[in-house]
Amino acid sequence: MLEIRDLNAFYGKLQVLWNVSLQVREGEIVAIVGSNGAGKTTLLHSILGLVRPASGSVTFLGRRIDGLPSYAIAEMGVTVVPEGGRVFPEMSVRENLEMGAYPHRAWERRKEALKYVYQLFPRLKERERQLARTLSGGERQMLAIGRALMSRPKLCLFDEPSYGLAPVMVKEIFEIIQKIREQGVTVLLVEQNVRRALEIADRAYVLENGRICMEGECAELLESDHIKKAYLGM
Amino acid sequence: MKILLEVLITGLLMGGLYALISVGLSLQYGVARILNISHGEFIMLGGMTTWALYTALHISPLLALAICGPLALGLGYLIHRTLFKRLLDRAPSFAVFEGNSMLAAFGLMFILQNIALIAWGAEIRGYSYLSIPVHFLGTLFGANRLLTFGIALAIGLAFYLFLNLTRTGKAIRAAAQDPATAGLMGVNINNVLALCFGLGAAMASVAGVLISMCYPVHASMGLEYTVIAIIVVVLGGLGSIPGSFLGGFILGLVGSIVTFLEPGLALVAYYIIFIVLLLIRPTGLLGR
Numbered sequence: 001m002l003e004i005r006d007l008n009a010f011y012g013k014l015q016v017l018w019n020v021s022l023q024v025r026e027g028e029i030v031a032i033v034g035s036n037g038a039g040k041t042t043l044l045h046s047i048l049g050l051v052r053p054a055s056g057s058v059t060f061l062g063r064r065i066d067g068l069p070s071y072a073i074a075e076m077g078v079t080v081v082p083e084g085g086r087v088f089p090e091m092s093v094r095e096n097l098e099m100g101a102y103p104h105r106a107w108e109r110r111k112e113a114l115k116y117v118y119q120l121f122p123r124l125k126e127r128e129r130q131l132a133r134t135l136s137g138g139e140r141q142m143l144a145i146g147r148a149l150m151s152r153p154k155l156c157l158f159d160e161p162s163y164g165l166a167p168v169m170v171k172e173i174f175e176i177i178q179k180i181r182e183q184g185v186t187v188l189l190v191e192q193n194v195r196r197a198l199e200i201a202d203r204a205y206v207l208e209n210g211r212i213c214m215e216g217e218c219a220e221l222l223e224s225d226h227i228k229k230a231y232l233g234m
Numbered sequence: 235m236k237i238l239l240e241v242l243i244t245g246l247l248m249g250g251l252y253a254l255i256s257v258g259l260s261l262q263y264g265v266a267r268i269l270n271i272s273h274g275e276f277i278m279l280g281g282m283t284t285w286a287l288y289t290a291l292h293i294s295p296l297l298a299l300a301i302c303g304p305l306a307l308g309l310g311y312l313i314h315r316t317l318f319k320r321l322l323d324r325a326p327s328f329a330v331f332e333g334n335s336m337l338a339a340f341g342l343m344f345i346l347q348n349i350a351l352i353a354w355g356a357e358i359r360g361y362s363y364l365s366i367p368v369h370f371l372g373t374l375f376g377a378n379r380l381l382t383f384g385i386a387l388a389i390g391l392a393f394y395l396f397l398n399l400t401r402t403g404k405a406i407r408a409a410a411q412d413p414a415t416a417g418l419m420g421v422n423i424n425n426v427l428a429l430c431f432g433l434g435a436a437m438a439s440v441a442g443v444l445i446s447m448c449y450p451v452h453a454s455m456g457l458e459y460t461v462i463a464i465i466v467v468v469l470g471g472l473g474s475i476p477g478s479f480l481g482g483f484i485l486g487l488v489g490s491i492v493t494f495l496e497p498g499l500a501l502v503a504y505y506i507i508f509i510v511l512l513l514i515r516p517t518g519l520l521g522r
Contacts, residue, residue, distance in 0.1 A: 048418060074420035086415045088408050099408050103420040107401060151420065 001026045001186055002047070002155060007056035007066075009039075009046050016042045018211045020056070024155070029177065029187040031197040031218070033231065034207035040190045041083070043207065044159055047188075048080055049073045060155070075103045077154035081161060085144035089133035093124055096132050096143055100150030110150065117146040120176070138169040145176060149185075156180060158189045162196060174200050194231035198222050240373045241494045242487065247379050249486025250386040251441055255459055256466035256478040257390060258437030264473030265410040265430040267332050268318060271339040273463055274456030275346035276306055276435045280442025281451035282350055285359045295363055295447050299385070302439045310435030313342070314428035322427075343456065350453040360450035382444040389440060393433075394475050406430060410473055458501070465508045471521025480519055 002024040009017040016039045024030045034040050045051040047058055049070040058066040065073050079100070087096050097117060101110035118125040121142045127135065132143060141161060148156055158177065162170040170193070178200055181187050191197035198204055198218040206214040206227070214221065221227050228234040255277060262270045280302045287293040287301070318335055325331035364378040397403040408416040409426045417423045441459075445451065466485050470477030485504060492503040511518070 050414065050418075069422070070414075070417035071420050071422045074418060080418050082415060082418070086412060088411045088415070090411055091404075091407060095404060095407075099404060099416070099419050099421075102401070102405065147419070 001061060002188065003057075003059045004043075004047070005057045005059075007043070007046060007053050007058065009042050009051055009053045011042060011051075015054075016210050017046070017053070018209075020207075020210070020212055022205050022212065022215070024186060024188050026186055027181070027184070028203065029181050029189060029201045031189045031191055031201035031204040032207055033191055033194045033197050033204055035231075036192065038207040039210040040192075040207055041159060042210075044080070044157055044188075044190050047073075047157065048078070074151065075105075077103075077105075077152070078157070079148040079151045079153040079155070080157040080159060081141070081144045081148045083159040083163060085137075085140035087132040087135070087140050087143050087147065090131060092129050092131055093135070093143055094128045096147050097124070097150050100147035101152075103151050106151045109152070113150045113152060117149055120149070120179070121146055138165055138172075141165060141169070141173060142176075145173070145180075149180065153185055155186045155188065158187065158191075160190060160192060162191065162193045170196065194227070198227075236373060237494075239371065241490050243371065243373060243375065245487035245490030246483060247375070247383045247486070248490060249483035250383040250390075251444060251482075252462055252466050252486050253479040253482025254386040254390060254437055254441045254444070255463045256470065256482055257393060257475055258434035258441070259460075259463040260467045260470075260473055260475070260478050261406075261430050261437075262434035263467065265406060266314065266318070266427045266434075267328055268335040268339060268431065269332065269464075270431075270434065271336060271460055272343035272346055272456070273339075273434070273438050274458065274460035275343050275350075276310070276438035276456075277442035277445065277459045278350060278451065278453065278456040279346065280306065280439030281446035281455065282354055282359070282442075282453065283439075284443045284446045285361055285451055286354065288361045288363070289359075295443055299440055299443050302443050303436045306439035307432040307436035309432075311428045311432035313435075314431035315424075317342075318431065319424060319428065343460075347454060347456060354453055356453055358450045358452045361446075363447050376448065378447045382447050385444060386441070389437065390475065390479060393437070397475070402426075402429070461501075462504065465504050468508065468516075468518055469511055471518030474518070474520045477518055477520035 004020060004022050007017050007020040020043060032040055042051055046053045049068050053066050057064055060076060060078060088099060097114060098110060101107050101113055123139060124143060124146055135143060161173050174196055177187055189197055189201060198221055201218050204218050204221055205212050259270060259273050262268050283302055284295050284298040287298050288295060317338055321334045321338060322331050325334060364381060365376045367374045368377045368380060397407055405421045405426055409421055409423055413423050466478060466481040469484060470481030488503055489500045493500045
C-alpha cells in the first residue's frame with residue numbers, strides 16, 4: 001500500500017534521513033521506533049507532504065506522492081493523528097470532527113462517520129459542543145483520532161500517540177489503534193515507547209541516526225539483544 | 235436630549251460601516267497574516283467606482299454593490315496568488331512574511347491610489363442618493379444612512395454564518411488556528427489564504443460603495459479608513475467578527491460624540507483609544 005524507496009531528506013543543511021526504504025501492506029500495523037532525534041517525525045512528514053525529500057520516492061497505492069501538497073495526499077486517503085493531537089483549539093469538538101471529513105469523498109457521508117466516531121468515543125459525544133482547548137490531554141488525543149477517522153482513511157499515521165499521556169490513557173489509545181485496524185484501516189505508528197509499539201504492531205522498523213538499522217516481525221525484534229539493551233532497558 | 239439621541243444614532247450608523255471595514259481587515263491579518271495597509275484603497279476604489287457609474291451611466295449604487303464586490307474579490311484573490319503567495323514561499327518564517335507582506339501592501343497602496351488619481355483626479359466627488367429625511371426614534375435621518383447600516387449589518391451577519399456553517403468557512407477558521415494541520419485534513423491552504431484576502435478586499439469595496447452613498451469620496455481617502463480599521467480590529471480582538479462589530483460601534487460612537495463636541499478631534503480620540511487599549515488590553519476586548 002505504501003512504499004518508500006531510498007529516501008534522503010534534509011532539515012536545513014543537515015541530512016536527517018539516509019536511504020530509508022520501507023513498506024506497509026494493506027491491513028498491517030507497522031511501527032517505526034527509535035529514540036528522540038532519530039528522524040521519525042521527518043520520515044512521517046515526508047509521507048504527508050510537509051517535507052520535500054531530496055531524493056528517493058514515496059508511493060501510495062501505486063502513485064508517487066512525494067512532491068504532492070498535503071491536501072492532495074489527504075484526498076487520496078492518507079490521514080494523521082499528529083503529535084499532541086493538534087486539534088483546532090477554538091473550534092468545538094463536533095467542528096473538529098467535521099474538519100476531519102473535509103476531503104470530498106468523506107464530506108458527503110460525514111453524518112454516518114460522526115455516529116461511528118461517537119460510538120467509539122462516547123466521551124466526545126458528551127463534549128460535542130465544548131471548545132477543543134478545554135479538553136484534557138487524553139481527550140484531545142481521542143478527538144485527534146476521531147478527526148482522522150472522519151476522513152474514512154485507507155492509511156492512518158500516528159505520530160507519538162502515547163507522548164505525554166498517563167499510563168491508563170496510553171493503554172486505551174493503543175487498544176483503539178488495534179480496533180481501528182480491525183475496521184480495515186492500515187496503520188503506520190511512530191513511537192518512542194518501543195515496548196508498547198512492538199506489542200501491538202505486526203512488523204517494525206528501527207530508526208537510528210536517520211538510517212533503518214533493523215526491521216522485521218515484532219515478535220523477533222522483541223527477542224533481539226540490541227532492542228532489549230538499547231530500548232527495553234533489559 | 236434629542237441632540238444626544240441624534241449623536242448616538244449617528245455614531246451607531248457610522249459604527250456599522252466601521253465594523254464592515256474591519257471584518258475584512260481582520261480576515262486578511264488574522265488568517266492570511268497580511269497587515270494590509272492598502273485595505274483603505276479598496277474602500278476608495280469601491281466608492282470612486284460607484285460615483286463614476288452613478289454620474290456617467292446612472293447605475294444605481296445598489297447595483298454597484300453587486301459589481302464592485304465580486305470584482306474586488308477576484309482582484310484580491312489574484313493579488314494574493316501572484317504577489318503575496320510568492321512572498322510567503324520565499325519567507326523562512328511567518329514573522330518574516332508578516333514584515334515583507336506589510337511592505338508589499340504599502341507599495342500596493344501607492345499603486346492603487348495613483349491609478350485612481352490618474353483616472354479620476356484629486357477632486358472630492360459626491361452624488362446624492364436616497365437622501366430623503368426619515369423619522370427615526372423621534373429624530374430625522376437620511377434614508378441612505380439607514381439603508382447602508384442595514385446592508386452593513388446584513389453582510390456582517392451573512393459572513394458570520396458563512397464562517398460557522400459552511401465547509402469552506404470552517405476551513406478558513408481551521409486555517410487561521412493551525413494552517414499546517416488544516417492542510418493535513420485536506421484543506422488547500424494557498425487557496426484559502428487567497429480567498430481570505432479576496433473576501434477582505436470585497437468587504438472593503440462594498441463598504442466603499444456604502445460610504446459613497448452617504449459621504450463624499452476622493453482618490454486619497456483610503457489611508458484614513460485603513461487606520462480606523464486597524465484600530466477597530468485591535469479594539470475588538472484580532473480574528474473575532476463579533477469583536478469587529480463591537481469595536482466598530484464603540485469607535486463610531488466615540489467619533490460621533492467627539493465630532494459633536496469638537497469636529498477636528500475625532501481622529502485624535504481614535505488614536506488615544508488605540509494607545510490606551512494597547513497599554514491595558516493588547517489582545518482586544520473579545521480577543522484571546
